[in-house]
Amino acid sequence: MFSGTTRPTTSPRIGLNLTVMALAVPAIFCTVALPAYAAHNPSSDAAAASAAAGDATAQLEQLKTSDAQTVSVAADAPVAATGRDAFSATSEAELKRAQLRAAMLAHRGPSVRALLANPPYPNFSLDQVVAVAKQYIGVPYVYGGASPAGFDCSGFTQYVYAQFGVALPHSSSRQGSGGTAIAASAALPGDLVILDGGGHVGIYLGGNMMIDAPYPGRSVGINAIYSSNHYFVRYGI
Numbered sequence: 001m002f003s004g005t006t007r008p009t010t011s012p013r014i015g016l017n018l019t020v021m022a023l024a025v026p027a028i029f030c031t032v033a034l035p036a037y038a039a040h041n042p043s044s045d046a047a048a049a050s051a052a053a054g055d056a057t058a059q060l061e062q063l064k065t066s067d068a069q070t071v072s073v074a075a076d077a078p079v080a081a082t083g084r085d086a087f088s089a090t091s092e093a094e095l096k097r098a099q100l101r102a103a104m105l106a107h108r109g110p111s112v113r114a115l116l117a118n119p120p121y122p123n124f125s126l127d128q129v130v131a132v133a134k135q136y137i138g139v140p141y142v143y144g145g146a147s148p149a150g151f152d153c154s155g156f157t158q159y160v161y162a163q164f165g166v167a168l169p170h171s172s173s174r175q176g177s178g179g180t181a182i183a184a185s186a187a188l189p190g191d192l193v194i195l196d197g198g199g200h201v202g203i204y205l206g207g208n209m210m211i212d213a214p215y216p217g218r219s220v221g222i223n224a225i226y227s228s229n230h231y232f233v234r235y236g237i
Helices: 012-039 042-066 092-106 112-117 126-134 153-162 172-177
Strands: 180-182 192-195 200-206 209-212 221-224 230-234
Touching (some): 126 153, 126 209, 153 172, 153 200, 172 192, 172 200
Antiparallel strands (some): 192 200, 209 221
C-alpha cells in the first residue's frame, strides 16, 4: 500500500559508493602521472650523465693502476759495478807555466854564480848595463827565475849586474835597501828603480821609463814607471 510518496530508486549505499569513486579516480590519475613527469626532468638527466661520467673515470683510473708496469727488486740484489774513463784537464796557463819551469831547469847558460866568478864585462858602465839588459827583452816572467830561461823582477836585475861582477841579492826589497840612494834628478840610465816600497825593481832608462820583468804572463820589456812611489839606487860606482 502506498502512502502517496515516491520512493527513491537509488539506495543510499550506492550513492555513497559513486561519490567515493568520483573522488578516487582523479587521485589515481594524478598518482600515475607523477612518475611520467619525473622521467622527463632535465635536472635528473644531467645528474644521471654526471654520475655515469664519474663511474667511467673511476674505471679508467682502476685500469691504469692495475696495468701499471712495476718491477720489484730485492733489497739484497747485486748491483753491477759501472766505471767510466778518468781524465784531467790542464789549462793553457798551467801548461805554459810548466813549460817555462822546464825551460828554466834545462837552461845550460851561465848561472849568476858563474858570471860573478868570471864576469864578461869587468869594467862597470851604466850605459853598458842598459845595453846588456835590452838583450833579454822578450824573456818570459817566471817566479823565482834568474836566468834567460825566465826572470822575475829581482832575478832579472841580479843576472844583468852579475855580468859586471856586481852581486845583488835575489830580492827587490833587499836590492832597494843596499847600494847608494840617488835623487831622482841625479838618476842615470842603468841605475835601479825601486817601486812600491821595495815590491818591484827595474833598470832605469830615463824619461820615466824602465826595463823590467813585470809579472806572470808578461815578458821582459820596456815599460813606464807606473807608480809615483819610487826611488833610485846606484850600484857599481
